[in-house]
Amino acid sequence: MKTAKYGIIAVIMLAWLSLLAQDRLFRFPTIHGNRIVFTYAGDLWEVTLPDSVARKLTNSEGLEIFARFSPDGKWIAFSGEYDGDRDVYVIPADGGEPRRLTYYPKRDIPERFGFDHLVFGWTPDSKKILFRSMRESFNSWLGRLYLIDVNGVFPEPLPFPYGGFASFSPDGKKLAMNRIFRDFRTWKRYKGGQQQDIWIYDLENHTIQKITQYEGMDHIPMWYGDRIYFVSDRSHTANIFYYDLTTREVKQVTFHDEYDVNWPSLGDGKIVYENGGQLFVLDLRTHEYRAVPIYIKSDHLLARPRFKNVSENISEMAIAPGGKRALMVARGEIFTVPQKKGDPRNLTNSSGIRERAASWSPDGKWIAYISDASGEDEIYIIPQHGRGKPKQLTRNSQGYRFKPVWSPDSRKLAYADKNLKLYIVDVLSRKVTFVDSATRWEIRDYDWSPDSRWLVYAKPGSNDMSSIYLYSLDEQRIYPVTSGMTNDYNPVFDPEGKYLYFLSQRDYNALLGNFEMSYVYRHMDRVFLVTLQKDLPSPFAPESDEVEPKTDEDQKNNQKEDSEKKQKSRTPLRIDVDGIQQRVIALPIKAGNYSNLRAIKGKVFYLSHPMRGLSGTIGEGKTQLKVFDFSEKKESTFMEGIQTYALSPDGEYLIYRSKKTFGIVKTSQKSAKVGDGKIDVSRLEMYWNPREEWAQIFHEAWRLERDYFYAENLHGVDWEAMRQKYEKLLPFVTHRFDLTYILGEMVAELSTSHAYVGGGDMPKVKPVKTALLGARLEPDHRAKRYRIREILYGENWIASRRSPLTEPGIQVKEGDYLLAINGQELTTDQNPYALLQNLADKAITITVNDQPGLQGARTYTIKPISSEFNLNYLTWVEKNRRYVEEKTNGEIGYIHIPDMGARGLNEFVKSFYAQIKKKGLIIDVRYNGGGFVSQMILERLRRILVGLGKARNMKELYTYPDAAYYGHLVCLINEYSASDGDIFPYYFRKYGLGELIGTRTWGGVIGIRGYTPLIDGGYITRPEFGLLSDEGKWIIENRGVEPDIYVDTLPSDQAQGKDPQLDKAIEILLQKIKAEPPRLPEPEPYPIKR
Template identity: 55%
Template sequence: MISFFGFSLAQAEETRLLRYPDIHKNRIVFVYAGDLWLVGAEGGAARRLTSHEGFELFPKFSPDGKMIAFTGQYDGNTDVYLIPAEGGEPKRLTYRPGFENMPDRFGFDDMVLDWHPDGNRILFRSWRESYNSWFQTLFLIGFKGGFPEALPLPEAGLTSFSPDGTRIAYNRIFRNFRTWKRYKGGLAQDIWIYDLNQNKIQRITDYEGTDTSPMWYGDKIFFVSDRDHTANIFCYELATQKTRKITQHPDFDVKWPSLGPESIVYENGGYLYVLDLETERTKKISVQIPDDKVLVRPEYVSVKDHVSDYGLSPGGKRALFAARGDIFTVPAEKGNTRNLTNTSGIREKNPIWSPDGKWIAYMSDRTGEDELYIIPQDGKGGEIRITTDGHCFRFAPVWSPDSKKLLFADKDLKLYYVNIQERKIILVDSTKNWEIRDYSWSPDNRWIAYAKPAKNHLSSIFLYSLDEKKIYRVTDDFTDDNEPIFEPEGKYLYFISKRDFNAQLGHFESSFTYNQMTKIYVVTLQADSLSPFAPESDEVESPEERWERKEKERKEWEEKRPEIIEKIRIDIPGIEKRIVAVPTDPGNYSGLAAGEDKIFYLSFPSWTLTGGKPGPKGKLHLFDLEERKDQVLLFPVDGYDLSADAEKIIYRSGKQFGIVGAKPGSCKVGDGALNLDQMEMRLDRREEWKQIFSEVWRRQRDFFYAPNMHGVDWDLMRARYGELLPHVAHRTDLNYILGEMIGELCCSHTYIAGGDMPKVELVKTGLLGIDWEADTLSKFYRIKNIYLGQNWKENLRSPLTEPGVDVKEGEYIVAVDNKALRYPTNPYTLFENTVGKTVTLKINSKPSLEGAREVMVRPIESEYRLRYRYWVESNRRKVEEATNGRAGYIFIPDMGGGGLNEFSESFFPQIKKEGLIVDVRYNGGGFVSEMILERLRREVVGMGCSRNASDWTYPGGTLFGHMVCIANQYSASDGDNFPYFFREYGLGPIIGKRTWGGVVGIRGFPPLLGGGYVTMPEFAPFSMKGEWIMENYGVDPDIELDNLPDQVILGGDPQLEKAIEIIMKKLEEEPKKLPERPPYPVRD
């Protein structure tokens, strides 16, 4: 790879990527490489305060400057900690788990925000009482620990106290880790002031973009805004209600400003700056980190858990792997493991062994682009570059049988082959519809078979003649055909096709779907050849006669083989009529491969949206054409590859790989297991980070839906953010600069997350599914609320409501496992490491140990689903009671499998309601909105009856009533699509707030070296008028209504209440009644 980033002594002297700073007079605390550091406000050499392998974030000096509160992971959970400002042993203050392993874009649990002005309490935000991952709530915890105090606000982001502590300036919305610059959708942040004593709310900014990070200083509130394109610090004057710009950074956004007694410290371009609040002048602080940088020192690491591709040598003696960007071969039994490439800063992928056994071909980004290389399989020689025109993402290569040519495709929707000796690239075909991903060679190297996508989103099989330079169609565009491969003797072309239609009917609804519709098909390539399944006649012969006949046929074929294979005859006229099915049951098939008179393939059970038990589920089959018999070779497997001689198989089953013979009944999963322990590489993380940076930049260039990159100078962005790369000291630093770079595209779904970083072993704290309430008089804890579950579902199990556990709201928990529980001890300290284990509680109706009874329970890992279900059922009851049962209520949490299931579970039981409120607030998106809308928009056009039954509608399972949709700023992605098309279909009014505005979709989470992923927005919607819709704006409601905190605190839900009002008005003014059954006819 071209190195466009250099390391120099000058760069090393002044450190960048100093994160999350805070300042107190002449000292600054900040985060570097996941640890806390302290430096003077004038800069200079910093001093390390923490060194734990987990992260320490969001440090905040106490008002007197003597302590630093921060968010850390010391004890296996993300919690609030406290250390002396000069360093020392951290003190843990919180113990309650929230949402672990959430992507960074949602923020962190128990995130320290500020100190209360009284200097005794620390403000933090947490998911601990949230029923949705979109938002967190605020808590105060004393610096001595104890039980956290909840602030009443229903949701909150970054927050700053007024000097007297009676009010806060805050963001109601938190999106400060979102990698989406110049965002102007419904989730755009504003600054609000909330009076904690009077329950009054005031909005002080109304810019359409981002206003965040409020800092209350005297009669001013400083904040960050991108109203001038790049985010800078602004000041709001409380007296005049005027806003003015303070800082003038043109290139990099101001990040994570923090208020001190006299100044504000913030990040910009990886540097720290201090803003003097008296003069309102900024100064860059030069900081040096005397760090040994252990995390970036080269080391030897195992890569056996980083396998991305695998294959097999022609004779099956060695396995071939791509792992963490290097190419390896591993012996089946004897010999050494070979790392053929040994390149930390280069990604080699898609390796494939040449049929003659001499070479291994692969894609490499050594030049900064995907190029095709070959290397001797024994490692005795350097790699040879085959292509020199790389300009976009390329897919896996395929060798020709004579090992002289390679076939590959690219993201420009083109298919090529290249002659190894001449290095000449020949275009085979191209399309404007989708990627060409399935292609193969004929045994004589003169034909290429491939599947080409058409405008109807189905693929057809084509043949390309190298001699004629001509393309021939094999199958028509009425079927979906893929994975064409030649039979080794050139008699047949095999492919798989979804053409077996056998509908499955829905249980609750009049609907159907097609599944298990794939079969394997055979094309006879010569017009005079019989079908491999032509009728046969059994003749009487002894075993000896049968053996002699087979041996004679084999010898005759061996004599003719060179002549036949030299140039295969393919008769094109009528080829589409010479297709027959392999006699197997239809299923879900893939992974087609062929040996002599043998077809190998994988079958998988039908896919369900919410999945089943984890682990491999595939079956590897062998269909014997001579015996006309199908057998399962291996189960369970995830995938396999066949050796060139079709005698050996490498299989993958979970993390296990093995090589076995390709014969039925001779092996099972676990046989031939490969030892991957010697798959090691010398890892230079700095080099790897360069590669990741380059690959992320290229992936967006190649896959982003708009080739103009939204008008962004993409080369300039590579240069701008690339200058930070030499300062990366932790994978989170890399993710940060990548997020900043892809955020410049100003587009939804530009995500970066994960990767190789120190792991902290989680210690799970058990939960009871309750709200605790401290009785400060008796010093005992009372059960305020018990969240009911559905105890037949493990993820909805509520420990205190299980059969035989007799515990009521209002009772006291006075001891846990014989340890007395008294206020202000944090109750969760007694539930560490108890998830799924039996715990004995002492319960009493009074605040006393005396007379307490014992109950045994099994604490759960998370209360989120219990709280979520409580919120949904409360809403359903409100609608039921307010409408006297006439209207129904459905909440759809996402547009994935879970959301679709919840819709179905709620819709059909309420099918006879006169009206329906569909609530898609907080909907996290997915892809099933069109399925749900298809159900909702069905119209009743007829009725039916039976003598002793209630009447039914035609079509069945259809609601005949009015509908209302509720959406808010958290209705996102496919949750944007739903209200938009709800309106387009004329289903009813939309109530609430403008939605998220992020509808450029992605396909999966493509992995990066060392783990982690990046997403590329590829799929953008536009209207029937030919206009881009929703993106970076959202969907406006018909009735705009905000659930303001002061109303929600008092128990209100104005949006739901308005929906009830509208649906009742519809029911009264525009009643929809199904017709009565007419008098029975008399036909005499």
């Protein structure tokens, strides 16, 4: 399909013609003299002015970014992905073979956190490279600054543990820096707790001074003479400003008003920067700036149209009546795939248009689907053989639509939309009929009666429970089937018209908590049915075998029954709605966790899922496809180990998916296993035009924000103008990374939290996993050996938290020398991680000694790990816990909550109940990454002691309610307390639980429903849920939560190992304990009853 395409092709061609003279989307530039090096399409290119034709310097599958010329102009350092990881590389300024300088494995993080091992610059003498690494951090926000000699082996850390962009003073004794690194965030005009200022750190005296005071973003400092240049959004659009070290004045230098200034770099008296995809050069002597015209002579290989196998991109499946062909949606194309014989067919052939939600008509003639060919989601049908043009059934729509479902007579389709509404469209007349609308969530479950005259659906209610409703097409009237007192969903009709099946959560069997009197209800689902006619008995009514001799009259009656059955198939289905809510019957199966209920004649199929906790599946169970046979009145397992399935419209066949395996089997068989009826999906191919697909992604992302953003006014942003503004850059996209950048810039205009973009089909670098020891190493240059500076704390009973050097039998201690790895001697002439490449999770030998020589050395076989992230976290927490324990003689406990998800809830539970008898508790939500469980934790902390209990042989009283904490609380917060980590301290204070100590929080509380997938596997988020106070006022967003007691932890504190925030928490709690010691009353004497 090549129609419409939003006018995409026209837009692209016009832009190409109008801007033929130059290319764009040059990223992360660096400058020295008249030479500029930049990233283009993932590689490094160079242009030498005044010549504007660029020359390619690097060529690899990965991204080469953040090139930086050395001050003497001899070298270019950059962050690259040559050897299966992201590391720091250096090449001669004229180009050449990259030399790898770092070997520690990168942290895999979402795009919004930037990249690991980013090069920031050089020391003024051109001897060392300044870069940022996350190797010692315990969350995705933090990274440390390191220096590595251009000819060196092992990086040396700067004194403070965390930092952002930085630039050396001309004498190399000071550092202009951002303490915070949030430069990849897609959030313009940000003013929350992570707003960035420029600081000067004295590397000799270890003192720090803040030099800018703006409430927004001052970042990427560049020190030149007695001025520090930086980017700021104080002019609304980000521009370059400078701070004068003599006058202490801040002045604006550039005055762009359409696009932000991005990623400036200082070199040789000039600053080069991005603006609207172009590069500009700012002369620091005159403050004049101009665009640099650049021409790229490239084959643009990544943007060339080509045939592409999309068998790895299958997102949906269905099946034809008769089971001869499967229906697949892959990469936005609709395919039919033969069960055995023949070839796959691409029905749509429409690169640049996204088709989805496909289903086969019961008469086998048509495929219905949703397409954005018009620029909006509309419903189409296309002949199943692919030899006809598609027909558009709906028009003038705006908003996301959900899957169209065929009526059995193939004349109508039911569908729903993001506006919580349910519709029916007539295939012949194309008339659209409104059915119903919800008030809270979308309507997702709907099904047709066998006579196509009734529609059944589950509508979410204001109580967050769904109820089942029937809609009569003849009467245009709605009838409730269930009462609204239970959660009922997934309704489907019996093909014979006798029953209506649905899933419902009506089985109550509480699970009690291990630590306290708490409860949770899980596995509440069962399959239920409603008899559609009053006189129809229950299929589970008592039965009795009786002998009844046949007569001539019986023969006549049998003939009459056959005639009546034929007539009944042609007459409308009778549904007795009167009293229908009382005709609900449960199938005789165990309560469980069920989904995807489907019905055929005499049977129902449904998926049964194992019990899951927040951290994953509990036990060894697999998802099973169950079938209940009404003739046998028994449930059995049809298949197991599948993710989903679908039935053919005639109910005779079933298609299943198990990871990458698809198969078609008959529903009449007793059971099947994965691999039965396997169909070959390996030949799914499409003609793929990357540019067209990138345009589709752009426009879909724009629509999703338009349709789902929590504020109908989109924060006052002219969203159509934003589309036009960033659409101008689309013709210049030659790499998926460029598209991610444009999407990020566009959604950032909404000035909101949780507006994320990422992923997508980018060139993949085959990873090489480096082994890690769970220890921090440091070079002893006198001995020419590496010492084990610190062994990281672990919890060896959990595989993901195993610390290899602390396992039984491994006698390694801090201060030991690491002399050899796998028998290869190690000296400071080598990077130890170079010897650990490709050895992650493989057994290795290490040789250690308490002295640098081999005499008396010990050799151990260990199994290394692939990441030290968890160990970094456990080590930090354990140090804090022990520090608090020692400073308070055990009176105060310490609990850190790393996020508000499974990990954070587990850490809270692990620490809270173990320390519930402490007189004070420090609840630390610094560096909390957010989630959704804050209200659960607050509910535990809020419990009020109202009573006590005593047993004769117990030494202590017990509390009512159980696990009610009656000591004192404080909460630590900082700029990295984010999202639900913002919300927690807000309500901690509102509930009066204690003081908030630290710095202002992140300030991002517009919630999302996870990632919304894009056509190529990328994602975008839709900020949908705003947060209000109980007075109806918008709270926290783009500001954060202010502490009651402001305490900052400066880099100078961190360099000395101090934590002033933790010290203040201890101080406040000790004061409160002294003033109001938490004690339980002494019980009165036992009563005398005689």
